[in-house]
Amino acid sequence: MTARIGVITFPGSxxxxxxxxxxxxxxxxxxxxxxxxxxxxxxxxLVLPGGFSYGDYLRAGAIAALSPIMAEVxxxxxxxxxxLGICNGFQMLVxxxxxxxxxxxNAHQQFIRRDQxxxxxxxxxxxxxxxxxxxxxxxxxxxxDGGYICSAETLxxxxxxxxxxxxxxxxxxxxxxxDIAGLTNERGNVVGLMPHPxxxxxxxxxxxxxxAMRSGVDGLGFFTSAIASLASAAA
Numbered sequence: 001m002t003a004r005i006g007v008i009t010f011p012g013s014x015x016x017x018x019x020x021x022x023x024x025x026x027x028x029x030x031x032x033x034x035x036x037x038x039x040x041x042x043x044x045x046l047v048l049p050g051g052f053s054y055g056d057y058l059r060a061g062a063i064a065a066l067s068p069i070m071a072e073v074x075x076x077x078x079x080x081x082x083x084l085g086i087c088n089g090f091q092m093l094v095x096x097x098x099x100x101x102x103x104x105x106n107a108h109q110q111f112i113r114r115d116q117x118x119x120x121x122x123x124x125x126x127x128x129x130x131x132x133x134x135x136x137x138x139x140x141x142x143x144x145d146g147g148y149i150c151s152a153e154t155l156x157x158x159x160x161x162x163x164x165x166x167x168x169x170x171x172x173x174x175x176x177x178x179d180i181a182g183l184t185n186e187r188g189n190v191v192g193l194m195p196h197p198x199x200x201x202x203x204x205x206x207x208x209x210x211x212a213m214r215s216g217v218d219g220l221g222f223f224t225s226a227i228a229s230l231a232s233a234a235a
């Protein structure tokens with residue numbers, strides 16, 4: 001049976017269509033969901049996409065974290081459903097306390113857009129199993145509020161418990177503590193990151209590689225990992 005992965009659209013979402021396309025290319029069925037609904041429509045996994053929900057007023061992701069559908073997202077997370085937050089979606093996950101810490105304005109106070117090298121730190125989550133620990137991948141990054149922060153106590157805990165999913169390699173683009181680019185929860189079903197894997201899923205449209213321009217497809221592994229995780233759970 002084909003996995004059904006929901007993509008939630010919030011007011012100001014920009015990359016919901018791209019996320020749906022990535023899901024389709026990975027071999028699952030994308031399901032469009034609306035932030036004002038309380039119905040997840042029976043999906044098997046969820047993606048909170050990038051964008052500027054509610055214009056990033058108050059704090060990026062803070063208002064969206066209070067949207068009606070987030071009550072269902074929290075319940076689904078507690079039940080073990082795979083949930084991926086991308087950029088603004090990552091900001092929503094920390095604002096909803098599904099992941100620890102917070103995200104603030106980039107250290108240089110400027111919006112950044114670059115193809116960013118990442119190191120996979122945790123390959124045991126629902127969204128990273130098709131990578132290997134220590135593997136370096138290249139994923140597009142575009143954000144103005146991507147600086148990861150947390151208390152010293154929280155930082156020690158996430159480092160000690162292996163909850164850092166990705167780190168920036170080569171350059172820290174936004175001043176994030178410990179070069180943190182993405183996190184996972186303890187169970188490994190909820191993952192959030194600032195870079196955009198949905199923009200690196202098809203040759204001809206991804207980052208440049210040594211093989212050819214725009215040939216990078218490292219982002220596809222996020223979605224195939226989730227599909228494999230769902231198939232394993234159903235077996």
